[in-house]
Amino acid sequence: MKTVLIADDDYMARQKLRGIMVWEQYGYTISGEAANGKEALDLIREQTPDIALVDMDMPVLNGVELIRKMKELKLPISVIVLSSYNDFDYVRDSMKLGALDYILKSELNKKQLLGTLSCANTGQDQETRQGFSDQDEVYIQELYVRKILLGLLKEGEQGGELIERYQLPIDKSRNMLAVCELDDYYLAVEKMDEKGIFTFHQFIEHLWKEAALKVPEIFPVKIEDRRYCLVLSCRSILSIGNAQRLMESVLSEIRSNMLRFLNMTISISISSICLSLTELSDYYRKSEQRLKNKFYLGKNAVIHVSEEAVPNRDGGGQETQICFGVEQEKEMLFLFSIGDVSGLTEKIRDIFLQMERSRKEESQARTLIIELLGVIRTVAKRNGADFQLLCEIEEPFHRVKQYETLKDLENWILDICYRLCEQTAQREKQKNYNRLTVNAVFYIDHNYARPISLSDAAEYLQVSSSYLSRIFKNDTGMNFVNYLNQVRIDKARSMLEGQPVRQIKSIARETGFNNYNHFFTVFKSIVGMSPVEYQERER
Numbered sequence: 001m002k003t004v005l006i007a008d009d010d011y012m013a014r015q016k017l018r019g020i021m022v023w024e025q026y027g028y029t030i031s032g033e034a035a036n037g038k039e040a041l042d043l044i045r046e047q048t049p050d051i052a053l054v055d056m057d058m059p060v061l062n063g064v065e066l067i068r069k070m071k072e073l074k075l076p077i078s079v080i081v082l083s084s085y086n087d088f089d090y091v092r093d094s095m096k097l098g099a100l101d102y103i104l105k106s107e108l109n110k111k112q113l114l115g116t117l118s119c120a121n122t123g124q125d126q127e128t129r130q131g132f133s134d135q136d137e138v139y140i141q142e143l144y145v146r147k148i149l150l151g152l153l154k155e156g157e158q159g160g161e162l163i164e165r166y167q168l169p170i171d172k173s174r175n176m177l178a179v180c181e182l183d184d185y186y187l188a189v190e191k192m193d194e195k196g197i198f199t200f201h202q203f204i205e206h207l208w209k210e211a212a213l214k215v216p217e218i219f220p221v222k223i224e225d226r227r228y229c230l231v232l233s234c235r236s237i238l239s240i241g242n243a244q245r246l247m248e249s250v251l252s253e254i255r256s257n258m259l260r261f262l263n264m265t266i267s268i269s270i271s272s273i274c275l276s277l278t279e280l281s282d283y284y285r286k287s288e289q290r291l292k293n294k295f296y297l298g299k300n301a302v303i304h305v306s307e308e309a310v311p312n313r314d315g316g317g318q319e320t321q322i323c324f325g326v327e328q329e330k331e332m333l334f335l336f337s338i339g340d341v342s343g344l345t346e347k348i349r350d351i352f353l354q355m356e357r358s359r360k361e362e363s364q365a366r367t368l369i370i371e372l373l374g375v376i377r378t379v380a381k382r383n384g385a386d387f388q389l390l391c392e393i394e395e396p397f398h399r400v401k402q403y404e405t406l407k408d409l410e411n412w413i414l415d416i417c418y419r420l421c422e423q424t425a426q427r428e429k430q431k432n433y434n435r436l437t438v439n440a441v442f443y444i445d446h447n448y449a450r451p452i453s454l455s456d457a458a459e460y461l462q463v464s465s466s467y468l469s470r471i472f473k474n475d476t477g478m479n480f481v482n483y484l485n486q487v488r489i490d491k492a493r494s495m496l497e498g499q500p501v502r503q504i505k506s507i508a509r510e511t512g513f514n515n516y517n518h519f520f521t522v523f524k525s526i527v528g529m530s531p532v533e534y535q536e537r538e539r
Contacts, residue, residue: 003031007040008055037061115139151281169219174234177271179287183299185226265300352410437475454480
């Protein structure tokens with residue numbers, strides 16, 4: 001029996017690991033548990049387990065510090081890293097110190113764990129691999145190809161020797177890379193539970209591997225939740241053109257299936273042919289770096305090696321200065337106060353145009369957008385508007401980090417401004433409303449998702465339905481039902497915008513329509529197109 005130590009400060013995570021399988025059936029036994037890095041180190045000194053499952057984020061000693069201490073002790077222990085977030089630099093440090101592999105907690109399952117544990121049993125010769133299943137072999141191959149790509153080989157490990165020992169499906173001298181990143185990944189998983197995220201990842205992995213199997217020279221490697229790499233072995237390919245066509249055929253199928261089944265796009269960075277195995281990690285790093293061009297180029301982009309960096313369009317002259325000081329704040333406040341939507345739109349688009357022209361570093365551009373959002377928050381506060389409701393998210397400033405392109409951020413900022421102008425205009429109108437109408441509007445705004453009616457509102461306001469109907473139409477120019485439908489459709493439009501995986505039927509239910517066909521009819525009568533057509537246009 002191989003002994004396994006679990007080191008994780010999360011009690012539920014330790015319980016999940018214990019119960020994920022009957023360990024003894026697979027030749028393992030759990031020798032102990034530790035709730036922090038120091039406890040783990042004490043148990044390691046006492047027990048010397050064969051394998052340690054180590055969480056990255058622990059008190060007293062974190063995962064990296066624990067692995068560093070273990071390395072100093074020079075004990076023959078295989079370390080597998082557990083990470084609850086996608087901070088790859090943190091995981092990278094642990095692997096440089098000798099960790100065998102890493103598992104993201106969001107993806108932890110019996111099959112993956114067994115595959116990773118089997119890597120800890122590989123030993124140094126071919127005989128130790130006898131008895132492993134084909135799936136085990138794939139896990140082992142993925143592990144070592146990933147190490148080569150990320151430059152995580154231990155001292156003394158040679159890429160060429162690893163290719164021979166583990167029959168890695170890459171070439172020793174000629175390889176082409178395609179580094180791929182799922183667009184809008186964080187927005188897609190934002191509302192999924194743990195089971196949903198796991199199923200989502202499994203399905204994506206299936207799509208990638210199924211497409212790659214059709215070209216034996218291509219090997220897919222998962223790098224992290226939203227990033228994959230296709231490695232094309234060019235040992236038997238005579239020309240660059242043929243290599244590119246093979247790579248593009250697989251990428252075309254993957255892009256098509258991602259769009260068809262998940263309504264998601266991917267951005268891709270394709271390298272030239274790398275002629276040295278020792279330079280492969282550098283080729284990967286540069287391909288990954290080129291993906292940052294997506295911020296300006298937009299999603300669903302295919303970026304080639306010639307696009308080494310996004311050019312600065314100022315041509316090396318005076319750098320464009322963009323800031324949001326007192327004067328800009330006054331100007332925007334004035335535009336809001338007079339309800340000049342077109343002037344406000346022009347001002348914001350001009351700001352983003354300056355950003356696009358200056359092509360600042362992505363981090364600098366995001367900082368400027370946070371400043372702009374701060375100005376809008378000030379304006380909202382002065383106008384008595386709820387800033388979080390305007391942004392339709394609890395942490396608006398965090399959202400700036402989640403949108404992946406400058407254009408996405410521009411559209412989001414414009415939507416917030418439109419809603420703020422609408423609220424301001426509505427508030428001005430309501431100054432002349434009868435108090436009864438104001439309360440009825442409040443009732444609709446807070447209950448539109450339920451099956452409410454004029455009689456429900458009248459009962460809530462303790463007046464007769466006929467009296468409320470007359471007052472309400474006199475103030476708003478609309479009867480109660482039409483106003484309610486307008487509110488519901490406005491909410492539905494917001495949900496259809498920027499939500500790539502939302503189902504239209506679920507949006508209909510969430511906005512108070514129990515009948516999909518009725519929702520469809522009302523939406524088309526108000527917007528002028530069907531929900532499907534609207535979603536397509538926004539997409």
